[in-house]
């Protein structure tokens with residue numbers, strides 16, 4: 360054990376020291392990884408742990424995109440701070456079962472303490488709201504839809520969708536996360552129950568379109584029940600008009616869910632939290648710690664103002680599930696999970712270690728670097744299509760717009776040096792753009808300049824090919 364621990368701690372230390380020098384892109388293709396696994400692991404012959412550790416760390420270093428690299432300007436995958444590594448090790452070591460408070464009072468109190476702190480920052484009453492950790496944003500969004508159905512249609516819990524006199528429909532913008540389509544199917548509504556509202560020129564949910572669709576649906580006998588406002592869209596970090604959505608939902612008796620999977624972290628920043636105004640009126644909120652909080656996956660969070668509805672939606676009774684007190688909601692009463700990992704330790708330890716000031720500095724720095732990126736792109740004749748206060752920039756180039764180069768070709772050029780990673784997306788489902796997000800506390804100004812240089816090289820080398 361001692362030797363393995365030394366080996367493991369050396370690996371962790373080396374990685375934290377070397378990550379900016381290691382290859383960002385995988386060295387191995389999938390076929391060679393498959394061959395390696397087939398040749399070395401028959402699952403018959405036991406393998407010493409030291410040897411296993413050596414092989415697995417090699418695969419991790421050379422077989423994956425290194426999203427912890429400071430030049431990973433990628434998806435909403437942060438570099439995990441060291442605190443998360445320590446916390447996740449402790450969780451694996453003690454392996455507490457968080458299904459029931461009787462089993463793990465310390466762990467459940469640590470989780471609730473942290474969630475209540477965040478709930479109050481999000482504008483909910485920590486004493487009366489319900490909050491729990493989820494595997495991620497998708498599960499938190501699913502929890503919101505099931506809870507809203509339970510609250511808005513009292514027969515739904517027992518009788519299901521088939522008992523309802525009219526089909527419930529929900530509203531998301533065309534830039535909302537795709538999870539809602541999947542969730543509508545899982546919830547038995549069917550994906551056609553998701554009304555996709557177009558966005559305005561700032562890529563925010565269009566309020567007029569929403570109101571018009573609500574009128575049409577009511578006239579046609581549907582039962583609108585929920586509107587999603589996104590605080591940090593997946594493609595572009597755009598924030599929907601949360602305040603207006605909250606008012607409309609109040610007037611029309613609709614559940615207001617805010618999907619702040621990425622942007623919710625801004626609530627801890629004195630400079631950025633103004634962009635979330637309106638979130639405090641939400642009936643429920645999704646916020647992922649494993650995104651902008653820089654903790655390791657998976658750590659989603661679900662907050663809901665209506666504790667009673669959460670209890671009705673998820674409460675279960677089984678002879679093998681212990682209950683400390685009939686009036687106390689056990690963790691298994693509030694989530695889809697039964698056996699549950701101690702997800703919240705890394706969130707607790709991260710916030711406690713950094714403090715809210717340190718935390719705010721971390722994300723504000725990333726948002727300032729995104730501003731710098733935007734400025735540099737404009738100086739170099741790139742066309743900035745969207746910029747978000749939440750550290751995401753979507754951009755294009757005349758050559759892309761004219762169809763001379765596709766975003767895919769450009770990305771291949773950028774990836775060729777294996778030293779920087781960005782992604783591409785389509786806004787409004789059809790406008791191709793490149794997307795760079797600063798998700799890493801290690802990223803510095805020099806990395807932003809490096810990205811712009813690589814983009815310039817990529818577009819110029821492509822142009823040379825055309826000459």
Ligand SMILES: Cc1ncc(COP(=O)(O)O)c(C=O)c1O
Pocket residue numbers: 435494495496497498500536538589591592593618619620621647659
């Ligand atoms: C706005 C938004 N909501 C929900 C999700 C889903 O989160 P997860 O991947 O943790 O399930 C994402 C993922 O990027 C997201 O960007």
